[in-house]
Amino acid sequence: METFLQQLINGLVQGSVYALVALGYTMVYGILGLINFAHGEVVMIGAMLAISSLNVLLGNGVSPLLALPLCAVIAMLGCMALGYGIERIAYRPLRHAPRLAPLITAIGVSIVLQNLAMMIWGRDYLPFPKFFSNNPHSFGGVIISDIQLLIFVLALTLMGLLLLLVQRTRLGRAMRAVAENQQAALLMGVDINRVISLTFMLGSALAALAGIMVSANYGLAHYYMGFLLGLKAFTAAVLGGIGNLKGAMLGGLVLGLIESLGAGYIGDLSGGFFGSNYQDVFAFFILIAVLVFRPSGLLGERIAERA
């Protein structure tokens, strides 16, 4: 029972990070009908920027309590600029091209970002500076650390704020209008390009925070971390119903749970044949299963085939 609860908590924490990244995929998909393949790399760049700026800030004697929000802001700004640039360079010129074209540029962007990061930050694992005591709290044998608690609470808060933004503000209304029908939104005076740019920036800001969370949780960052994380977050978005914000949140949490419970129990269930080293396979199987049996996802509506 204790193992179960422990895996449950680990899964929820991991899942809330997936959810944040998945939101970026789902927002872009909702508006442009495009899989932003390079989104995982934005997460990675966010983590790298945060670690670098943290090191500089802490090295100059800035107090950790101030340094953490500062580095988050730096990472978010950097990633927002990156997200804007990606949309501008790789997607906007191809908005009316066949679907294959933006997908291929996205792969290109992803490779370029990965290798740039490798050139700048090196091939090795980058340690996340340790500055606040990572106290493990124990509740009846189940351990949850400060960082995990912080990640979970912060992620939920961010999701709530995003929902408010999309449902209550003028920008949110414009985003929903563009997602519904670009032409009609244009006729109603919505500046489509601005809304799309802002959507990319919003998603990238969330990605930056997710990157910080992941690297703080594991204590390290790596130029290759964005690939798998991005793929899993995409799976989460599909699981929840791509294009649907609440779906992405639910999908992220569910995927996190499946993964951590699956990795915890697969050894027992398969009689030791499969071990927890198959953890990464779950996401792919879920992705295939969802796409085959319920392509609209848990909360999504049926997506019409676009020829």
Added chain:
Amino acid sequence: MQNAPEKRLHKLLHSRSFWVCALLLLPFATDALLGHGWVRILDFAMLYIMLALGLNIVIGYAGLLDLGYIAFFAVGAYCYALTGSPHLATAFPLSIEGGVHWPFWVVLPFAALLAGGFGILLGAPTLRLRGDYLAIVTLGFGEIIRIFLNNLNAPVNLTNGPQGISRIDPVSIANLHLNVTQPLFGMEIPSVHLYFYLFLSFTWLVILASKRLEKSRIGRAWMAIREDEIAAAAMGINTRNLKLLAFAMGAAFGGASGALFAGFQGFVSPESFSLMESIMILCMVVLGGMGNIAGVILGGVLLAILPEMLRHSVIPLQQGLFGKIIVDPESLRMLLFGGALIVMMLYRPAGLLPSRVRRRELGSDEMAEKP
């Protein structure tokens, strides 16, 4: 008006016998001019061309973006490795002492068939999906295969995990062992040259098959599906079966080249089959010109040779300029590939040597589909 020598040159460049001679002499010329190592690079270039042509069937003809193509290469390679090395015998005490060691002409079709089977296995559940979903699922499939290859060393040691399988039999055809220098008409033909001729003949076969397929009823149906699936279905094309066939065909070519790779290399391990390899083959197809055989070959040659040239020029250049290596050629290569993918899609979406249909489809605005 062309004058006589130009005309003769033109005729020469279009004669088949000229090209056959040139290709037959190529390894010797390379050996003499650049050194032994470059013939090996040529061999790998041939393998890449075969892979790119196989992927071209899936992407170029049928228009299905497959990002996990290297998985089929892996299936073929491991198939050859398991049947051609003592590993299987050590893993399963029941099988024949020292491994099964099937002859080349048995393993090759078997590897192709097995890879084709995997293609159907992947295609069957996913082909209903739209293009971009298909891309992600195939990418996931490629990773799954790699993870399994990495981890299937316990509890049953099938793949020997990350260490890979070594001591694989070299290719030998009718008692001609390709791993040793063979005498021919008083000449000594080294092993890498022999493999070059083997790969060359297989590449020729793949080209022939691709050409025939392109013009056939099946090929035309694939292109109809690529252009407009709904219209194709309305014309009575069984889109599901034909898409499956494209997947299986492409996979079978991948599997066959995988078997050749394993025989050539004598060693296989999961790290040869990473996502980056899939992307590299995709780059070859996209850069060269999707759907056009000559374009794909050009893309394959360029991308297989360029990294080696980079390796030979970037390191000395940096050492000369800065006294140390600042940018390693591997990441520079990937950086250039990524950049090339973006630039190509923005400015020349149909590739360096575009196919005529594809150019019409991707090139002009009025033909492009509306979002």
